[in-house]
Amino acid sequence: MAEIQPVRGWRYNAELSARIDDYVSPLFDVVSAKQREALYRNPLNSIHLSVPRGEDAAGEALRRLMQWQEQGILQQDALPGIYVYYQYFRLPGSSREYCRKGFMCHIRAYDWAEEVILRHENTLPAAVNDRAELLSRTRFQTSATHGLYRDDAFELERYLDEAMLDPLYQTEEDYQGARDVLAVIQDAHVIRRFQHVLAARQIILADGHHRYEGSLAYRLARRQAAGAAYTGQEAWNYHLMYLTNAAADDLRILPTHRLLLDLPEGVSQAELLTRLQPYFTVLPLDDPYDLPERIAGKPWAFGLYLGDGQAYKLRLRPEVHAQLDWDTTPEVKALDLTVLHFFVLEKALGVVGPEAQRQWSGVAYVRNFSECLTRVDRGEARAAFITNEVTMDEVERVCHSGAVMPPKSTFFYPKTIGGFLFTSIRDEETTSPFYAAFRS
Template sequence: MAEIQPLRGWRYSPELSQRIDQYVSPLFDVVSPRQREALYQNPLNSIHLSVPRGEDPAGAALARLQQWQQQGILRQDELPGIYAYYQYFRLPGSAREYCRKGFMCHIRASDWAENVVLRHENTLPAAVNDRAELLARTEFESSATHGLYRDDTFELERYLDEAMLNPLYETAEDYQGARDVLAVIQDARVIRRFQQVLAGREVILADGHHRYEGSLAYRQARRAAAGTAYTGQEAWNYHLMYLTNAAADDLRILPTHRLLLELPGIGGPAELLARLAPYFTVLPLEDPYGLPERIAGKPWAFGLYLGEGEVYKIRLRPEVHTQLDWLTTPEVKALDLTVLHYFVLERVLGVAGPEAQRQWPGVAYVRNFPECLTRVDRGEARAAFITNEVSMAEVERVCHSGAVMPPKSTFFYPKTIGGFLFASISEAETTAPFSSVFHS
């Protein structure tokens, strides 16, 4: 089961931490080009380490990291700890303030086959190689991946709440509107209890599959190079992860809708509807902005917007579900998005098979519902399929079945931010003071 370790975190100096909002950044795979350019204008923003650019991006990140360390811009905590990380946020249409509670630590990077860390989506090799190269050159992690463990007793939350009484710093509001707060636990007795709780559990990887696989690739290369000198305690065996409790009500997963940029072999809306009819019941509606409410909580139901007042609710005919013949588990076949990808992308549009669909440029994945409607109205897309969110229970069932979901199935909200806490996996961390205390 999961092995976690405390770490001696690297953080912006106390002077800079007072203005931490200026130095944090979105994750490398969600930052928009406009956001990216604005952040690059700040020479001390963490994006220079997480998404470096230039002819040799990894080399540029290493040079900047060394400069920041030498100048005291980044400083390392003397004692190892587990870092409590809370994110306060609201959702549109709700007055409730949510608080997602979790903690950042090092977790042993386990191969997928070990069934300790479970994935729910596939990765793209090019993106993994990019992350692995950056890690190999810098031996430094600028953002935590997001993992989920389940503890229905909520034992660890009381330690996290206590740590939050004395926060290290917090953002006023990050790029997504959340307020992020960081604290640290350095009590050895409490840290060992965290280790004991996680030792009995698997971890589901919610976000950061490419960064995690980059850590795996780097660990494998270092282990092969170490040969008989390998001990398993080397710092590069570990990976920075933000762990949250899957049993918590403040864990939110938002839907990701599908925009069809083209309709191969289909003349227009009437022909699309005719091809959908053998598989779906089709109900015309008037208000496109009411689509999320009309499909909410209904399995295999989707909103369909074709522009020019053509709005529909479609729902799979239950008797045709048995036609779904992809070689995957029943848990995956039961998902709304599997139904959508099979019966719409494969059966109706002829894009056959999950791999072909992953590579097909005719579909775009959009989280913002009004944006879907706007892009169809502008003629940038031919159709918008509006989806329900995936539940945490569905994620857990799929992961434990050993399968993966269709691409872009989950959007855990809010995202963690880069630059709030950094972690080193250099050789110096292997022999750092107190590092051996927490190894069993």
């Protein structure tokens, strides 16, 4: 199944790593405009490589990368390794500190049809092309995508814990409130054990579909250019991934709520309620802040907030579920969010079909529950639909069914960060005397 390789990571030099918080950045698709401007003011922040700006943004990233390497700002580790990456975090309303354990390495960039790496969402071509262009120019990876393997025996965790006894560096607190810690495993015997365990596993891509497809696009272009000289061992066949165990209790998926920025012409909030009633039982609630608790753990249940304290619990009438006639798998049809998109967006609001809904500007995806209520009260939105989180079991079932979820179904928390570890896919990487020792 999945082939992984250790890497000779590129990292900020020892002096800068001591202040690593100053140089890490959010991923390209979650960094806000305000965060970008603040980070750009630091001339050494990793955002200049991951989200470069200028008329020739990718060219600017390459120029800066070469400068940083020449000046020793970024330095390559002498030995290849598996990079252990722990993220410590808390969730709102809980005193428990979670620790998501994983490791970063190179993984072969498999086409979707090979069914080694499985996806659960579609991508936007413009974002894929942007990532492919940046990779093509720099041949450098600034942040790891997030993949999930399942190992109920937790065989690798003891090696991860042992490495964490001697960390390389850590953040005090990243932009999302998590503490990120990096260590490395350079023992060849242990690395081969990691390779053996992953060789028996499929990987579910949790986060980073655009970056991964960018790698696929670049790999395809290089393979076509190589022609008969292609060996399959070239560095550009590989992709930087953060791998975590899907069986772990510290793997958290947070809900993403749906905010209706507008309603179709002629549909008032009262009319919306009327249109929902053939499909849902509608129960008024006194306190909108009770909505998450009232729907928690209940299938096909949602909260609805219309402003001025108007809150409702919605639950699909079981007998109407058979009307859900989208051309997808039973695993996708069973999802809360599929029910929401079909019976609310399509049936009640007339936005017909998954593709039209993906492109519809009338819906926004918001993770913060309080923000949903506030934006409706301010008149920035007409309604908020509050959802439950997707479970890991649902993610696995959908991926193995070969289908994809509705947009913005999962938010794996916390996100990985950029600038913690860089890797190269330049040709010279495979000429390292260490590389052959870890080939399949």
